[in-house]
Amino acid sequence: MKFIYNSILIVCICAMGNLHATEDNTPKTLEVALTTANQTMDSIQVEETHEKLVVALQEKQQAFEIRVYVLAGILLLLVFIFGILCFLNKRGDKRLEKIVSLLEKNKSQQKDSGEKNAKIDEAIVAAILENLQAFEKERGFLVSKITLYEFAKQLQTNTKYLSRVINTHKLKSFRNYINDLRVQYSIQKLENNANYRKYTVKAMAKEAGFTTAESFTKAFQKKTGETVSSFLRQTNELLSE
CATH class of the missing domain: 1.10.10.60 (Homeodomain-like)
Structure with a gap:
């Protein structure tokens, strides 16, 4: 009888030990699950943040390239305008020199004519x-x-x-x-x-x-x-x- 009691006690103790172990493992399992979920959520957030950063950087790059193209276009336009102004200025100088030369020649001819007619x-x-x-x-x-x-x-x-x-x-x-x-x-x-x-x-x-x-x-x-x-x-x- 005592043997049976002892056996039952041992079984109860083992059962209690298993239950206690189960109770001890349950929080750990939940903690692991929550940690894994958090890590998964963090990975998604990081990925979304990364994608947002990539999109933002691409937009900044595009904006920068647009500004570069605009500035280059403005620079080329200014160079073109400057070239035209230089050409017109040089052409104007030649016309002015030609006019001055004609006036001097006419003046010289009039002077010579006046001297000849004297x-x-x-x-x-x-x-x-x-x-x-x-x-x-x-x-x-x-x-x-x-x-x-x-x-x-x-x-x-x-x-x-x-x-x-x-x-x-x-x-x-x-x-x-x-x-x-x-x-x-x-x-x-x-x-x-x-x-x-x-x-x-x-x-x-x-x-x-x-x-x-x-x-x-x-x-x-x-x-x-x-x-x-x-x-x-x-x-x-x-x-x-």
């Missing part, structure tokens, strides 16, 4: 014409290196008066006046001097006061319309008849 004293004109006549008679044009300045100095006048008198009364420039006198001298020599007709073109040019044969032939053809050789051939033919 009347020279008749006594001065008469003295220059008389000196030109003596110059032609004395064949001063045969001097090879004669210049307007030297000639004016020789006639005791200035280059402006001398040039205007030659232009007005001889109807040619100073250079053409001198060259025509030299060519006329050569023509007379070709027509009247048999030995001169035997000269080379270079020798003819030198005697007539030209520095080169080329300048002589150009001046000769300009005045006569013929080359030196052609004129010489025709002169020989006429004299042989």
